[in-house]
Amino acid sequence: MNAKRKLVRVGACLFRKVKGGKIFARVRDKGRLTWKSTQTTKAADARKWLAKWRREKWMLANGIEPQGVTLQRQRVTVAEIVETYTEAGCPNRKNKPKKPQTVHDEIRYLRPVRRYFGDTPGAGLTLHDCDKYRDWRKRGGFVSAFKIRGHARTLKTKGGNRIVDIELQTLSNALNLAVRRGLLKANPLAGRGRYQSADEIRHCREVAPTPEGLQAIIGWLRGRNETAVGDLVAFLAYSGLRIGEALPLTWQAVNWGEGLLQVKREKRGVNPWVAILPEMETLLRDMAERGTSELLFPSPFEPDKPRDHSAIRHRLTTACETLGLSHVTPHGLRSYFVTQARQSGLTDAEIAMLIGDKTGPAIIAHTYGDLRPDHLLAQARRIRLTVAPSSHRSSHTLPQVSGVFHSVAECEQVA
Numbered sequence: 001m002n003a004k005r006k007l008v009r010v011g012a013c014l015f016r017k018v019k020g021g022k023i024f025a026r027v028r029d030k031g032r033l034t035w036k037s038t039q040t041t042k043a044a045d046a047r048k049w050l051a052k053w054r055r056e057k058w059m060l061a062n063g064i065e066p067q068g069v070t071l072q073r074q075r076v077t078v079a080e081i082v083e084t085y086t087e088a089g090c091p092n093r094k095n096k097p098k099k100p101q102t103v104h105d106e107i108r109y110l111r112p113v114r115r116y117f118g119d120t121p122g123a124g125l126t127l128h129d130c131d132k133y134r135d136w137r138k139r140g141g142f143v144s145a146f147k148i149r150g151h152a153r154t155l156k157t158k159g160g161n162r163i164v165d166i167e168l169q170t171l172s173n174a175l176n177l178a179v180r181r182g183l184l185k186a187n188p189l190a191g192r193g194r195y196q197s198a199d200e201i202r203h204c205r206e207v208a209p210t211p212e213g214l215q216a217i218i219g220w221l222r223g224r225n226e227t228a229v230g231d232l233v234a235f236l237a238y239s240g241l242r243i244g245e246a247l248p249l250t251w252q253a254v255n256w257g258e259g260l261l262q263v264k265r266e267k268r269g270v271n272p273w274v275a276i277l278p279e280m281e282t283l284l285r286d287m288a289e290r291g292t293s294e295l296l297f298p299s300p301f302e303p304d305k306p307r308d309h310s311a312i313r314h315r316l317t318t319a320c321e322t323l324g325l326s327h328v329t330p331h332g333l334r335s336y337f338v339t340q341a342r343q344s345g346l347t348d349a350e351i352a353m354l355i356g357d358k359t360g361p362a363i364i365a366h367t368y369g370d371l372r373p374d375h376l377l378a379q380a381r382r383i384r385l386t387v388a389p390s391s392h393r394s395s396h397t398l399p400q401v402s403g404v405f406h407s408v409a410e411c412e413q414v415a
Helices: 002-006 041-059 065-075 079-085 100-117 127-138 161-181 212-221 227-239 278-290 309-322 328-342 350-353 362-367 373-380 407-414
Strands: 005-012 014-017 023-029 032-037 142-150 152-156 260-262 273-275
Touching: 014 041, 023 041, 023 142, 079 100, 079 161, 100 127, 100 142, 100 161, 127 161, 212 227, 212 309, 212 328, 227 278, 227 309, 227 328, 309 328, 328 350, 328 362, 350 362
Parallel strands: none
Antiparallel strands: 005 014, 014 023, 023 032, 142 152, 260 273
């Protein structure tokens, strides 16, 4: 071999380069024979290096961590851990890839985490650090940098308990991968409690409009020449789609003949279609007359791209504040569809299939489902608390079998 012609044996498993004098060790690493440089020209030092390397390998094989490995782990920063996680594609606990949208969201959640913790050693993170991070986010410590139509902008952003929990959970995901890669011995945030309690979680039914409120929002948007935004608000309410499912739709997805709208569900949802109800058909035909793009909801600046969902949320918030209505979100419009379906007599199992949720009827009752007071009052008025008396048999009389008395009157007579 070429390597053998350039190396001269100077000891057991030790070889010296003819030119340069460096000594290399011939060792077995991970089951394969390989060469390791001792970074020295002295045979005595090379033998010490080889003995130390073999001892460290033996310690690792027997569950004993060498001091050098421990020091290296203590020096790994949060920034390095986050970079390793993002370069790996933000895998899950089973080291499998996540959906592209989930990866995009996690990278966004890690931006303030990396800004705050940065050079902090990952092994030294504590729950007190999480508390200080929450205070920093609530004060608006993170300044987001972005571009609007080619112009750089900055915005001081705040985060409540819910978003802080999501960001710290994403950091915990990165720490789990660091443990898997051997960068950390354990996840210091494992078992961390949540800042947001269950009773503070706002379900989507709490941000859904009433029928009158929905029409007021749509009318306000169209009155301000924001017809496209009003169309999207009505579309979400009439279809029950998530905003991420609605924005990419094209006119090819509309099947006029069968009265269906072909959709691609998120979150591994089921039922790849939406029924075009009369209100939806009127809306779609009106949109088709004004349409200038293949997309149902194109961006006003780039017609070949869908609208930005954050702009829709902003306009919905502004409309509700102006009209004096309760806060409404795009997901609340999904709950509006569910409520209308429940009040129309559909079962929760049928509604779950219609909105493409694979969880089934349980999530309809717990998260989406609601009944408005006017509908509940009308249903209550259908209740009958008394029953008209029967002319041919008393309600206390039971059939007589085998000579046994079953009526109250017969029992009293015998007594």
